[in-house]
Amino acid sequence: MHTEHNTAHTWITTPLTADLLRGALDLEHTEHGVLPHRLPAWARKQIPDGQLAMAESQPSGVRLVFRTRATAVELDALPTKRDYVGAPPRPDGVYELLVDGRPADRGSVTGGNTLTIDMTTGSAETRPGPAGTLRFTGLPGRAKDVEIWLPHNETTELVALRTDAPVEPVPDRGRKVWLHHGSSISHGSDAAGPTSTWPALAASLAGVELINLGFGGSALLDPFTARTLRDTPADLISVKIGINLVNADLMRLRAFAPAVHGFLDTIREGHPATPLLVVSPIYCPIHEDTPGPAAPDFSDIGAGKLSFRATGDPADRTRLTLNIIRAELSRITAARAAEDPNLHYLDGRELYGEYDHAELPLPDRLHPDAATHRRIGERFTKLAFTANGAFAPTR
Incomplete structure (x- = not known):
């Protein structure tokens, strides 16, 4: 990990690895970062259509989980947003922050790729866009479990995780x-x-x-x-x-x-x-x-x-x-x-x-x-x- 400086925080960048993610069965390394998947790579090779390929890459139930004393957290992410021809625009996907299991904040990432789907023809076209940053501040300075639940309906590539205090994986709590x-x-x-x-x-x-x-x-x-x-x-x-x-x-x-x-x-x-x-x-x-x-x-x-x-x-x-x-x-x-x-x-x-x-x-x-x-x-x-x-x- 390495540190960066700005006027407000000394940032620590932590690699996005499998031990910080729950609910994903596979992490694909992309040119931007990591893409959580809910089907393993061997299964994805057998997917016969774009609908399931899109659905399994949308991280429903997938969350970043770590223990830290950080009071500020930043997550760079590259979302792929859906747009249906003839339908009203869809709202941005929602990220939800939990501290020690309790809801603490929520936000969205703007920008990103756009997947335009025509339901009358079944065609789809992707237009690339930039990554964005999600920022949570004002967290309590004590040691705590932090969870960031990713948007359940928006494919999300994770680019970088920054905090103003070190991060470690949460130990197994023995839950089923x-x-x-x-x-x-x-x-x-x-x-x-x-x-x-x-x-x-x-x-x-x-x-x-x-x-x-x-x-x-x-x-x-x-x-x-x-x-x-x-x-x-x-x-x-x-x-x-x-x-x-x-x-x-x-x-x-x-x-x-x-x-x-x-x-x-x-x-x-x-x-x-x-x-x-x-x-x-x-x-x-x-x-x-x-x-x-x-x-x-x-x-x-x-x-x-x-x-x-x-x-x-x-x-x-x-x-x-x-x-x-x-x-x-x-x-x-x-x-x-x-x-x-x-x-x-x-x-x-x-x-x-x-x-x-x-x-x-x-x-x-x-x-x-x-x-x-x-x-x-x-x-x-x-x-x-x-x-x-x-x-x-x-x-």
Whole structure:
């Protein structure tokens, strides 16, 4: 490390290494710095589309964690911001600062690359831009644990970390590691910030360390995702299956059950007795009984509102709907649980059901808003981590 001087602080620059990051499975060294990934390099070579490549590089649940007496922290970062043709501009990604586990500040990094996506054609174009600096000051001068949660929905290359006192990795606090996989809802779509996605909220409430493999549009029973779950050390595992299979119209009913069995078999190769919770989809009216594919609905785009609609044929019983998936997941987990007592099932409508939708409708017909993320996170904590839940300490 080296020091720099300005009028306010003597800065110490600390290398951005894996021991200062949590929630990432791989660090790619780029020309600018390091890019956290949520899938390992071997899995990324097997990704078949740009949607998952983008989603896994967005650092949902990834945070810098270090111990320091610093009163000021600076982070240089190069974000990649998304821009959708015809849609209103997206807000900058949010970084959240925690001191000894408590929210202390938040900020954004301006500039960066811009990825422009045309949802009507599926094309995407990247325009390069400059890195920016995030600055937190006025921190208490005592020894403390500092966490900087990276934007859950904005690809973030980390360029440099500067502090006005030395930094060291936080020692292992002995907390259990919860490994979760799901769709954009788990990824955190439309959450208020990276610590208030529903998995981050649940992890905070339950006092566990989160590794969030929620991938927007990409919870598709991919074998490389199952192998990643198999190979990642964890004390608790959950997989939320269903909505992307429907809105991508990826497979028919005949393929679904064997794919679920194969996915769970692979996880069990690496975690034969770990508590494993299968979660079915939350309530989503457009897909309860209507198959996909889902398509963007531009009818209110002039008012700045993009929503989605289901375009499949409800009469085709070979195609997947949310109700068909819930019935199949319930059947599959019940059959497997006879020989696997650590396998559990949770109906997603217990997290967000018809009555919740009446009170807190899905703004774009697919994704929960910030208030709904909080409700789902609180419900999941109660249903999974307490009493007779799959992750209850007494199990």
